[in-house]
Amino acid sequence: MNRIDPSESRTNLPKMPGPPRWAQRLLEWYCRPDLLEDLQGDLNEYFDRNRTTKGDRKARWIYCLDVLKFFRPYTIRKPDFINLLIHWIMLGSYLKTSRRSLVRNKLFSLINIVGLAVSMSVGLLVISFVADILAYDDFHEKKDRIFRVITTFKTPEQPQVDLASTSVKIGKQLRQTVSGIEEVTILRNGFGGDARVGEATIPLGGLWADASFFRVFTFPLLEGNPATALKNPYSLVLTEKTAKKLFGEVDPLGKTVRLDTLTYTVTGLLKDVPKLSHIQFDALASFSTAESLFARQDPNFYGWDNIWQNYVYMVLPESTRPESVLRSLTGFNKAENSRITNRTVSVSLQPLREASLGPKLHNAIGPTMIPLVVWVLIGLAMVIILSACFNYTNLSIARSLRRSREVGVRKIMGALKSHVLGQFLAESILIALLALVVSLGLFLFLRTQFLALDPFIDNLVSLEFSGRVIGSFILLALVVGLIAGVLPALFFSRIKPVLVLRDSSTLKIFRRVTLRKTLIILQYTFSLIFITTTLIGYAQYRSFLTFDLGFTTENILNINLKGNKGTVLANELRQIPGVVEVSKSLLVTSLGSIGGTTMKYKNSQDSALVWLNTVDEHYLPIHRHKLLAGTNFTRHPKTAQEESEIIVNEQVLKRFNIAKQNPQKALGEQVVVDKKKLTIVGVLKDFHYGTMENKIEPHMFRYFTDEAGGYLNVKVATTDLPATLASVEEAWRTVDKVHPMEAKFYDDQIEEAYRQFSIMIRIIGFVAVLAVCIAFLGLLGMVVFTTETRLKEISIRKVLGASEGGLVYLLSRNFLGLLLLAAFVALPATYLFFDQVVLVNFAYHRPIGLTELMIGVLIVMMPAFLMIVSQTLKAARKNPANVLKSE
Amino acid sequence: MKGTNLGEFEELVLLTIAALVNEAYSVAICDELEKHTGRAAKLGVVHAVLNRLEEKSLVKSHLGDATSARGGKRKRYYEVTHAGKVALVKAKEVRESLWNIIPGFNLEGSL
Known part of the structure; x- marks a missing residue:
């Protein structure tokens, strides 16, 4: 209940500003009641004293600090079990009223649930995507201690090249001269070819790996000895899948496989490589094979600058910090670069998790996701979800008139502020959970679409459910419910029962108009930005495909000679x-x-x-x-x-x-x-x-x-x-x-070359459509509500002689103004973003056309405009006699 | 152990309460402590010690009357209980008995 302390408000108001309100509230909230009054008094006394000696600002600052400092075990209020119990008992009642209000306002419930469900399905997609990316290489037992040597290659003429690969030499040196490293393994790519067993010929791809491979990585061997499987030249370790292809059901161990002119002996059988591993292979051949094959032909096989095909991974003991290894690497850099001219090769370290989620490196051994992309995806999902939350907030506050009586009665029956707060939060969370169920269905559909977008994505992630993912889904629903419901809940909890029950018109439903307007403008700004981004991006993409390269690509079929x-x-x-x-x-x-x-x-x-x-x-x-x-x-x-x-x-x-x-x-x-x-x-x-x-x-x-x-x-x-x-x-x-x-038409290949660009456009386009739909739904709700509330006013105006056109103008004026404002924010923002950030990366691009911006505005504004006009027209056409009669 | 042993700062606070007689409330105790010891007595520390002393029932407290000062909040006045007085006296006796066995020359010149 609202307890008003008249003495307090009277003494405090006319004077200088007192201590910060939030600090006072915080103290009241956490402090034990029996200590509270004295403590407040003490702080006030100090505050007054500080104000005269140290000034207003400082005094307020000290007050806040003190409030925070007094947050100690002995001052904290014990949780109020009675209160919680009441919440629990009342839950049934809350659910009942929530259900009734959902059913009573079908349109608004639909807008809320559909909006939240659609936006949450995008959120679910992003969650499962991020979860997969973070789960990369999780199966390695020593994953936190595995590091990779990466290389920077620089010549005076070219920009520097960052490589995931490095030299064999650094691997050998690390193994031989640096102490405090548990294990070093050297890999080399390019192993593979047509494997022949008897009559069968199967193309094989894989890596050369040395004997310590299995001591660094956790790839369990089903058969064979991990210590020796990759030791001798011409040893071959197959994955289960490859072995099945080559030998069928026969035990492959000890059998031979011919590759080109060489014969390998199978020394091990591996479990298939998990999908979420940045290292992928069909087979591993012993590194000693590569040494005997190439070292004789290529005098620079062990050279410091032979950095294009080899990978070095190491495990550090728990006690060793990577910095100490890094120091010895810097030593190597200095010593070796003094011996070569015209170029520098510098090595450094990278933890294993950055191999899948980290900076883009050339010669990457597996798929790499740069963090920026992940953040962009999270950002897009957040904008969409927030937009749907805004709808909920807006509509709930706008319709507060209908439910204020219920709150009034609850308060009179003895409900505290916190009870009402809890009730409305529970309701919004309930709706969010309902939306989660719907969005799960949408998610399953979206998932197949997303994976089909590009083979790269399909290879990268599986988007399977796991306990962690499902937990995050539920957490998302709870957070969405809280964000959407917190403002309405606060609003309802502050309702004064006496005023509401005496005359509901005193409720200031239009008090938060600025907030609601801001939310609508935000929604439309984002919708416009997304739509125009999509259109501009698409126009650029088309121009790349049709660009005059200086030669023709028409009707040319390129065949890879393999x-x-x-x-x-x-x-x-x-x-x-x-x-x-x-x-x-x-x-x-x-x-x-x-x-x-x-x-x-x-x-x-x-x-x-x-x-x-x-x-x-x-x-x-x-x-x-x-x-x-x-x-x-x-x-x-x-x-x-x-x-x-x-x-x-x-x-x-x-x-x-x-x-x-x-x-x-x-x-x-x-x-x-x-x-x-x-x-x-x-x-x-x-x-x-x-x-x-x-x-x-x-x-x-x-x-x-x-x-x-x-x-x-x-x-x-x-x-x-x-x-x-x-x-x-x-x-x-x-x-x-x-x-x-493998034959492809040149034009198709060019299209493929810009595939990343087109995927990005498709994703943003999809998000744009969702954003527009959600914003549209929200606006629809607001327009319907406003016209309904003003129906009586409209009728009176009509009786007094207002024309339909004038009424439509009166009702739609505000909304159209909001849309225009959104356009004024969004269009320059998009233009600048493309002009200054995106297109500077392309040496050749067409200028940004005004048409794309205009079309974007039309796509977003036309439906909104039509909807506003049709809704207001409907209200303006109502027979005033009917409206005014049914009082 | 509780209630029998006095910490150094606890003892000082207890003594201050006794010295202030009827005016012993948190802010006044802080000020008095500062005046006599010369070191800054933080309200947070003193408040915690007062709370602890009351838990050990060495002091008891009651709320005063409301005044317009302090934003209309009442003061909590403290007074030393019987147990508190016993503890103070005991602490003093311990010190004195130790002082008595120190040979005179040992601390000469350090004043």
């Missing part, structure tokens, strides 16, 4: 009627895959990295590259030694200032690449080599001699595409019987 020699297949393909021409290239450019090497001109000191693609003589015509001067390759050497010609773009002339950048005069000039002198026979107009994020840089074409690997580019012109593709596939099968053909 290590086969291309010439035979190319000849076969030329026989097919639908095929115009076939060319060969090492890379398919403009997709993000790049390769380059250094070039020198006359000055032997001046070298620069030039991007490279090796192609045959058919490549330039098929892709319609524009020659500014010179010709296509004139000589077609059979071996790499005979190579003598090179074709470059304008940027190369500019970089080295060849022949004063005059294409005609540059012909015949010689440049040095890979210690070979090559003559420029052609100069090409600049074209795009990387994606839209990269600027056009120096680029060269070299001749593709008859080597294995690379791609065939098949120019297709046919009316019967399926038939042509079928014959292409047939031709492939005559050349390679093991691998399925």
Whole structure:
């Protein structure tokens, strides 16, 4: 009950501001009643004293500090069990009234439950996603003590490259010279090929791993000895799945597997690698094999700067801090970098959990999620959920008139403030739990959609239920219920029963109008931002796909040769009627895959990295590259030694200032690449080599001699595409019987290259639609409520002669104003965000169009506008006689 | 142990209460302590000690009359109980008996 202390309010009011109210409240709340009065008095006395000596501000500050300091075991009030008991007893009554009010106002209940359910389903999705990401590599027993050596590679010419891989050398040095490390293991990627057992041939992918692999990681061996399985050369450890494919039900231990020309012996059988592991493989081969295979061929196998294929992981004992290892790594960096010129290679440490959730590194061994993406997802879900909570808050407070009598009666019967508070919180939590049930169904649907969005996501997470996930779901519902219900509950708990019961119109339902308006503006601002973001993003995405790259990609089918020699297949393909021409290239450019090497001109000191693609003589015509001067390759050497010609773009002339950048005069000039002198026979107009994020840089074409690997580019012109593709596939099968053909149209590949972008757009687009719907629902509720409340006023106005148009204007004016305000906040914000943050990452992009912004506004505003007008019109058209009669 | 042993600060507070007679309430005790010992007596500390002394029933307390000072809140006055007086006297006797057995020269010159 509200106890008013007249003496207190009278003495306090006219004077200077007293101690902070919240501090006083806090003290009243926690302090034992028998100590309270004296303590308050003491603090007041000190407060007055401090005010005269130290000033107002300081005194208030000290007061707050003291209140916090007095929070001690002996001052704390014991929990009020009677109160809790009453809550418990009254629960049945609360539930009953809640149910009645839900059923009585079907529209509002529907808006609340649907809004909360939809938004919570997004929340559930994000929770299970984040839970999966956090659960990565959880199965390793020593997960908290495992660290990975990561590398930074720097040359004077290029920005630094951060790598997840490192050198074999650092692994060996750590093992031999640094004390205080429990275990070091070295892995190398690139193991694999076609495994043959008898007649069966199965492609295999995996890693080279040394004998300590099983002492660092927890991959349980079903058969074989973990200490020796990866010790000897040509040992092979298979996962259960792979073993089944190769050997069926036969026990694989001790059997042999042929890969290329080598024979491996199976020494172990592993349980399948869990999905949530950043290291994935079909099979492991002993690292000693790799050493014996490559160390002889490659003199730099153990080199400090051979950092592209190896991974080093270590386990530290519990007592060792990573800093001590880091210190020895810095020592190695200094010593080794003094021995190499023109580049620096620095190693450092990374804990295991950052391997799956951490900064993006090149040569990552498995999928990596950058924390920013996770935060963005959490942020999106939060905005949506808060928006639905706003709806609940708004509608509950707006409709408080209907329930204030109930609260009044409860209070008169003896309910305390805290009881009413509890009742309304219980109600909102109940509704949130109801919404949770609905949202679970939606979640199951969303999950399949989300996983189908991209193979990357499907590989990354499974989104399965677990105890922790379900617990978080329920927690989410509780939190949502609390957030949505706290303001209405506070509002109801403060209702003065006498006033309400005497005359309910005294209840100031329009007192919190500013709050409600702000919430609506917030909702619409976010909706607009999301929608315009989606539209602008989509427009940019379309422009990337249709961008003029400087060459054509139309009707070109790129076939991955998978290590086969291309010439035979190319000849076969030329026989097919639908095929115009076939060319060969090492890379398919403009997709993000790049390769380059250094070039020198006359000055032997001046070298620069030039991007490279090796192609045959058919490549330039098929892709319609524009020659500014010179010709296509004139000589077609059979071996790499005979190579003598090179074709470059304008940027190369500019970089080295060849022949004063005059294409005609540059012909015949010689440049040095890979210690070979090559003559420029052609100069090409600049074209795009990387994606839209990269600027056009120096680029060269070299001749593709008859080597294995690379791609065939098949120019297709046919009316019967399926038939042509079928014959292409047939031709492939005559050349390679093991691998399925991997052929994609160039345009489709470009689309794939921007897939991350399109996934982001789709996710934000989805969120945008939800945000708009939820905001729309909330606005609908508010409009319906306001017009209903003002029905009598409208009728009187009408009787007195107001026109329908005038009434619609009167009723909708405020809402339209809110929408306009939201647009004024949202549009500049989105524009600036794209202009300053997003698009600066893309060297080539189209300017942000006003049309997208306008369309966004229309999409959001039109339904809202129509709804407002139709609702107000409905109210304005009511027969005033009927309304006024039914008093 | 409770009720038999006095801590150093407890003893000081108890003595102050006895000295202040009828005016012994928390703020006044703090001020008096500060005046005599010269060290800052924090309200929080004194309050806790008063609470403990009352728990040990060395002091008892009652609320005074309401005045317009202190925001209209009443003061809690403390007085030393019989047990408190016994404890004080005992503490004094312990000290004196120890003082008596110290040879005179041992502490000379340190004053």
